[in-house]
Amino acid sequence: MNIERILIPTDLSEKSNAALASADLFIEMFDCTVDLMHVIPMSKYLGDSFDQIGVPLNMNQDVYPKLIENQRKKLSGFANEHIDKKERRGEYIVTIDRKPSDSILNQIEKGNYDLVIMSARGAHFADFFHGSATDKVVRRSKTPILTLSETMLLNKINTIVVPCDFSNNSLAAIPMAFDMAKKFGAKLELLNVIEMYAHDVHGIEATTIGIDETAVYGGLKGRLRSFFNENEEYNFEVKDGEENFTDTIVHKNGEETSIEFKTVINKSIAAHHEIVDYANENADLVIMSTHGRTGLSRMLLGSTAEQVIQHIKIPQITIKPDLKKKS
Template identity: 25%
Template sequence: MYDRILVPTDGSPSAEAAARHGLVIAEAFGASVHVISVTGERERDERLAKAQAKDAISHLEELFEQESDLSCQSVIEQGTPYEAILSYASENDIDLIVMGTHGRRGLSRVLLGSVTERVIRLSNDPVVAVPPHAIGREREGYDKILIPTDGSPGATAAVEHGISIAERLEASVRVLCVIEGETGLPPIGDALRDEAVEVLEAVSERASDRDVSLTTHVQPGIPHEVINNFVSAHGIDLITMGTHGRSGIRRHLLGSVTERVLRTSDAPVLTVRQDTG
């Protein structure tokens, strides 16, 4: 599933954390790692910008050399960061992009780094967004993977990714369907609950011939809040979800649930576009 993984870096702790998470996935799939650092076209000090980019790449190259035998190649590009990342991914047949949600400039918890946000919105490849709270957690690998789903094609596209990663890392899978707007679970036989059960059964069927431990869950409430509470309560290490749910939405916009999870989750989030599932 993943042969080439791209890790963008700006030398920030968030970028290093993303690299470590990318390494976990790369080793599981025997993938090669590509590292890219992008200098802006309007840097006040071009020489300094290139030196910082070189240092950022060198740091990750040393990390990979110390912790893995996987091949690594790196490049420094000049231009608009998200455009350079997407262009490199397209030209080099990248299968997965792994990047931090906050770069050097920080940003508050409720906002994604602008580069990461644009990459997620426009990428043809799946993207793992690693938040600051996930720093250090990758050292124990992924034991529990959460796949939220509403049964839409967008959500279904992420199922295979979650199951495949779980299979390679011997992780268990939790599949969660949220009945939106309800304060309690509807009774058995209710149309909403029956629909949720059907959605979960479809995922279970897809995983039936895979060597994965899978459990299903139905919960009521506001989707992104339920997902984040589930992550905390069950010690989830990775969330895999589609960029768009039932509400659809144009390509350059994220579905509201996915966007809110990305902005508030303590766990890395792997987003998958419907046509890349």
């Protein structure tokens, strides 16, 4: 994974500083440039309202430029507090928008970023983070989004978990997970959740229903092999391990590199509950696709991914794969 430019949107609250405080880690790992962004959530109709009541101010000429300059100074101050590597700071971007998520998405597309880092929580009064802007950005961004609740530290990323079903979209998160596992020196696990029912059932223990986990594991590994064969641009292959549920992914890109991965098969009535519980207990970073497949064995529907993002406590990277259909 080649990361040259990162965007970090912030609402300038202390609660949102986890993203800023994690910038140096990625600068050190990828030698990248970090742009900082702040959106002033102001109604675009405010200027018209002033004009109608006769206030002798022009919002575009008298008010907005001063607001933007003031917030740019604050953004620079936040950078001084949290990002040590000054030479790798890029632009300080300040915009005014009725919908902060729209400004962020526009900047992501315009700036051609490789990764966006957003704190999972902002000020309690802001409509900037989970439940609003962050969720909208995660749903719509074509660029991977890293969301986190606390500062990300290199020595705390020991296990990376990729929730995946049998869909190509979910499996497309694995190449990024491979690269991140290499960078962090972390273990890699693929988590497949067998969702027992398509609706909530109370008082039933899902594990009482028999499931051949070895068969599911074999099927998932076969799908992963097919995925890499169908998408040769990734230059990956899967080699069998000596024991079931433990295999090796090999990357052939000039020189051959490999990493061992473990497949975990769990059962649950609701997939997102199991993903959240397993990840919070066993993972230090989750990397997942925001779209999977539909049907009785669905797992990574948009709604499931959103539920995971809302409730998980550890850092997570979400991607929206743009897989080309094979002719």
